[in-house]
Amino acid sequence: MTGRHLQTLIAVALAAIWGFGIYFEHSRGGLRFLDRIDSATIDIRTLARGKRVPPDLVTIVAIDDDIVKLRGLYPLPRTDLARIVEAIARLEPKVIAVDLLLVDNGAADADEALAKSLSVRPAVIAAAAIFPEATQSISSEQDEGPLARLPAAERFLLPLKRFADHASIGVVNVATDQAGTPRSVPMLFRTADRVELSFPLRVAALAVGREPTIEPDRLTLGQRSVSTDLDHTLPITFYGPRRTIRTVSAASVLAGEISADDIRNRIVVVGATVSGGSDFFSSPFDRLMPGVEVISTAITHLLAGDGPLRDRSVRIADGIVAVLFPAILVGLLAWRRSAVGLILAAVVGLNWAAGNFLAFSSGIVMSAAVPVAAAAVPVVLFASLQLWSGRRQAQYFAARNELLEQFQAPAIQNWLARDPNFLAEPVRQNAAIVFVDLSGFTSLSEALGPDRTRDLLKEFHAIVDREAIACGGMITSFQGDGAMILFGLPAPATDDAARAAQCAVNLCNSVGLWLVSLRLTTPSNLGFKVGGHFGLIVASRLGGRSYQHITATGDTVNVASRLMEVAASHGAELAVSDELLRASGRDCALFKSGDLVGPEETRIRGRSGSLVIWLWRSTSGNRDQPA
Known part of the structure; x- marks a missing residue:
């Protein structure tokens, strides 16, 4: 083995070790700036992929500006909400999911009417997890058992008992990135003494008529197995801008102008989309995406099994790419130290980007930031050393050429x-x-x-x-x-x-x-x-x-x-x-x-x-x- 081949082998090995170090540190919760970069690239990939037609399983009944204008106040009185639920129940939906926090007492007759309407059909009402901090970290201690990575809430904000007696309860919290865009929905939440299912999981389980089976990297709903991330979260990807999922106004429900096909044998999610409300998130398609549409997206993913794949196997693939990508690029740059190697390195980089996008379009969410971070430092460092070495060689050969010119024409x-x-x-x-x-x-x-x-x-x-x-x-x-x-x-x-x-x-x-x-x-x-x-x-x-x-x-x-x-x-x-x-x-x-x-x-x-x-x-x- 020549000295040049040995130097190349060492450079490739060091690049691979660096890539593994980046992946390992990120998988332990470090290098959080990479998450911000990944979120931005997911938005870009989502927009490049474009709008998708969602499986037609869910209808959103929106408490929107039209119903608020019609009734003259917000939040809607419990009597109006009871009438909306009753009108939906008459059209025989599969499940009625109320994405509203019913934690305060209202007028006794109104509360009684709402409780009665919830008992007509299978129903789920919302609860919320209250965390001690604005952001919640996930524990990585292995000795805490399989629930160690669940979001640890200080307490749950539960609906009133009179409503809970007639409906199931699900936690509506979602997991957002630093920009406030929902990237996943936790399937389980825990406090010191209890564990609660998420709102989408509770709705999906009620729709299939089977309790879910929770495993470390997947859950089972009836005959369907759905992959989850390492912390029992369901990754989500938006089908398109707001109202991509079938949406009707609550005002149409009250007026009796809703088609039975919009309700019958479907999951109906009642939630607020009124302007000025607090339940909004950013998305790649919209600056303001109603929270009820985020929840409905997660429910659809669970029932249709079309959610993005971001499980243990994908993360292992990320690790393999993080090791091989910088090693291959450095190896190609060192290959003959010519323009051919540079062109091939560029081709490999473009093929990786294209492969990453094709995987995303197929529902596999691989990291874009980790491989780039793994390759950037070795490639820049090696290229700089190559440039410095090339200049030294150019100076050396120029001196030799100048010397040889004195001995040959x-x-x-x-x-x-x-x-x-x-x-x-x-x-x-x-x-x-x-x-x-x-x-x-x-x-x-x-x-x-x-x-x-x-x-x-x-x-x-x-x-x-x-x-x-x-x-x-x-x-x-x-x-x-x-x-x-x-x-x-x-x-x-x-x-x-x-x-x-x-x-x-x-x-x-x-x-x-x-x-x-x-x-x-x-x-x-x-x-x-x-x-x-x-x-x-x-x-x-x-x-x-x-x-x-x-x-x-x-x-x-x-x-x-x-x-x-x-x-x-x-x-x-x-x-x-x-x-x-x-x-x-x-x-x-x-x-x-x-x-x-x-x-x-x-x-x-x-x-x-x-x-x-x-x-x-x-x-x-x-x-x-x-x-």
């Missing part, structure tokens, strides 16, 4: 970057070769010493480098006080010979001016000579595995080198072959400046036969070129 560097196999096999092609060499430098260096000799060589090499780059040539090597310049790599061009001729002329001019400017204190016969030739070469890489350099070999290279001797023997600065002159064309720089003499045949040392050459001398008159 930029054009060759760029070509090798595009084609690492460039000249892996030798290539035969035409090219122009220019050699330049200082004469008399060896004897001068003995007199100057190593430091001054090195300074002179650096100045000379700088001149050669400048002129070679200006003409598009590549210096294949500096050979002490000389250099070889190649024109034709990385690819041959039609003007290689012309640029080589121009470079040779520029070298003669620049080196000559430099020699005049030296003003050496030690007597010397320092001069220079230049040779140039055009013809077939073999371009290749030479060297072993640890070091290679790009160069040219062949007769053309040897002739160009020997032409420097020819120039010196004839007292010229430059000797070029007739092949180079012809390949350069009529616009060759040799014709435009200096004295060009030739053609003439000459012998080349180490080569049979003669060669047609041309000799060139500068006409500037600013230096004395030794022979």
